[in-house]
Amino acid sequence: DQQVKQNSPSLSVQEGRISILNCDYTNSMFDYFLWYKKYPAEGPTFLISISSIKDKNEDGRFTVFLNKSAKHLSLHIVPSQPGDSAVYFCAASAKAAGNKLTFGGGTRVLVKP
């Protein structure tokens, strides 16, 4: 039973345009959400996070939106750059479960010059 799902396995976007990555979750105990970026043959690196008490968090070109009623979050990258081409993982954790992360399946983003 996948508790965190990224339904789009891949996304192609033109340089300078917006990339929107989506993530859905089913566990209502999740109260903290993160996005990680991963290049091939490397470990994921932390990008941005959001607590369930907020509905938006922004850091430079990256903004994460959380819709708790829909159990949905999204990552916006504006403007997209060729260096953003990577796999992006959504992750969620529940304080009651010791904060271990449950990951989605990932979305591969290709930014075309």
Added chain:
Amino acid sequence: DGGITQSPKYLFRKEGQNVTLSCEQNLNHDAMYWYRQDPGQGLRLIYYSQIVNDFQKGDIAEGYSVSREKKESFPLTVTSAQKNPTAFYLCASSIGRPSGYTFGSGTRLTVV
């Protein structure tokens, strides 16, 4: 420089052999984790440890074993009981929110 070191980067195993993947961190993090990534798939939790001398099974622990004798070290043994061990293995550590985990650079294990 603080971080997590995984070794080796590439590992080849013959059928029926046990192999051990190393994970060392100097971040003074209490919690450590092992994940597995298969092509085109997400990260699945194998084992985790919240404190020295204690660890718990994750979602796919069968065929794997771990130890946590030191805070800095969390080695993963892939045993011959693991039916499909070829994958990319990632170790992580955590001090908690807000940044979640710090990951190592991974070990690619191939069964030959």
